[in-house]
Amino acid sequence: MKKLILGLIVIIGLLVFLNFSRGGKVVKNTVASYVAPTSLIHKEGRTIKTRVKIPDGYTRVLSEEGTFAHYIQNYQLKEADAQVINYDGSPYIFQHGHVGVLEVPVPSNGLQQCADALIRLRSEFLWETNRKNEIGFNFTSGHYCSWSKYAEGYRPKINGNKVTFSKTATANASKENFYKYLNLVYTYAGTYSLSQELKKVHTLSEVMIGDLLIYPGFPGHVMMVGDIIENDSGERRYVFFQGNTPAQSVHIIKNVSDTEINPWYDLKGKTSLETPIYRFSSFEMVRFK
Structure with missing residues (x-):
């Protein structure tokens, strides 16, 4: 009983922290991150493409060697149990929202958000x-x-x-x-300048690996498409990874809103998006030139 009470206190504390860490945005599903199934994770995989398995009925969208999409899809990951680490070397307070950490160094100056x-x-x-x-x-x-x-x-x-x-x-x-x-x-x-500068991607069928899902603002937030799969009907699912504020390890996020396909995301018909620690009240897709 004491362990249960302690666990509830920790979860409540995390919820308070996370709700205020993004300027008061309400983040749902945080508790669900603890129990979200990860049956589509291959722990031995050390790239984005090999870490995340494909659900039945889908095939992976392949990328051409030498392209940015290929570079991202095959980006190196740390070991499966790697933690998300803040710029100061401390573990991030919430370690249950990711399924992979990219091999991207985090400078100690705190600027790489x-x-x-x-x-x-x-x-x-x-x-x-x-x-x-x-x-x-x-x-x-x-x-x-x-x-x-x-x-x-x-x-x-x-x-x-x-x-x-x-x-x-x-x-x-x-x-x-x-x-x-x-x-x-x-x-x-930052997110605002990227939103203003980069090419807009207007339809989901055009979205490519390496594109950005972005909410521009002060603060805003942004994630990158790390992988894409497609079924015979042309329906697509997406894997996303992100940096964060404070500056920390770049990591592949879970999908706790649809645990059957976690960590894949379905964007069809979506005008907002829930992630483990952030709610996109709206978003747009953009592409690096």
């Missing part, structure tokens, strides 16, 4: 595929900040919503400097 983690994945893909000149993002002000100009030594001078760039640093195209550039982007970009 939800949108930032996905910006990093896109940037590292472009870096690794020798498309460095395509790395660039808009600040919330709308001003474009490219890696190429940063590497040449250009730095922004920010005065309210006015941003100007001038050459104030020595040219440096190293990987270490690249991460300094990303820290700058993390500081001045």
Whole structure:
């Protein structure tokens, strides 16, 4: 009985924390995360594609090698029991909402939050595929900040919503400097700027692995499509992963609203979406250029 009471106290405490951790948004299904079945999880799988099994009647949407979709679908995961870790090295208070943790380092500066983690994945893909000149993002002000100009030594001078760039640093195209550039982007970009900058995906049939499900705001939230399956009728299901605030491990989320297909999500007819720790009151789909 004492253990049961203690367990209830812990759950209530988590609910209070989670309800206030997103600006007062009510998050349903948090308790359900503890008991959500994970029969579609292959614990030995060490990529997104091999960690999550396919339900009967579906086939996986395959991605072409060399594409961003292929890069994401085959992204490396930590061991199955890996915890979500905060930027300061402490375990996140809620460890029952995920089924996989991506091998994405979390800087100790706390800057790499939800949108930032996905910006990093896109940037590292472009870096690794020798498309460095395509790395660039808009600040919330709308001003474009490219890696190429940063590497040449250009730095922004920010005065309210006015941003100007001038050459104030020595040219440096190293990987270490690249991460300094990303820290700058993390500081001045976010869900709002991504929503304004990126291409809209208007229909579910167009959604690709690597697309973003986003609620732009201050704060907003965003997740990335990590995998897609489809049945003979053309109905699709999606796996999502996310970073978070505070900055923490990027992780594949459970689906506690539809435990029969957990962690796959059905977006058909949806205008809002429940996840283990966040409720999207509305959302849109966007794609990196």
